[in-house]
Amino acid sequence: METEGMTRERLEAYRSNRDEIKELKYKLDHLGEGDSLIGNDVIFDYRKGYPMPQAVVGYDYELGAKRRKRYKTQIVKLEAEQDCIEEWVFGIRDSRTRRIFQMYFLEGLTQEKVGRKMNMDRSVVSRKIDSYLKFAHKTQKTHL
Template identity: 30%
Template sequence: MDKKKLRQYRSLKREQKMLEDKMEKLNERAERIPAVIGKVKGSMDTFPYIETHMRIIMDEPKQADMIDRQMRVNERRREQVDKLLTEIEEFISQIPDSNTRQIFELIYLNGNTQQEVGDQLGYSKGRISQIVSENLKD
């Protein structure tokens, strides 16, 4: 794990919320798509298989397709964001030392500065920086 990926955590959380809101709005739009009547060709189930025309009621195709595409794109992005968030959280949870784990949670998950974390845990800012560097690859 590197610092760049860890620093994304809070932005990823905001993006996750934003994507959830977008999906909710798309679902609401999908419910409001007007219905249209269409005609389809078919044949009878039995011989002599006479061609028939049936009228069906369906969602307006262009709007439905557009909303469906947007939902798929947002869902793929949400899966990527969830995967990155899980990766970061798993990394931090696997740190064996409790103090080090708390430092990482406070800095990268909660957004505290190294100075604030040092004051809270009784370390200097420099020592916090050393602990973080010891546990990360650049």
């Protein structure tokens, strides 16, 4: 993932991505528990000279491998996005702005709580976020 083109949407997705990674890791660790990978198929028994359908029930190894691969691929993709977002936030040079972004986007504090910790009004926090994102967007456009 690239750090260029950081948007509010990508930043706001950070906590959701973190939760999704946890869920996928749990699913990966518990794959095969319960009936989720028990499959059934129909075979034809010709012992009597004509086809008799027979149900076969068992563990679906192919489905298990597909899910394992899908979960691992999604985890890698989400972790790469998380690293990209963290790198972008930690790359903000202004200490106050960086701390605001860390608390608001990475830690999930409200703008009011961030404001209290930083001794500023919630509206100032909001303006700092908006102005920095506009500034970052403008500088990215000038580099194109």
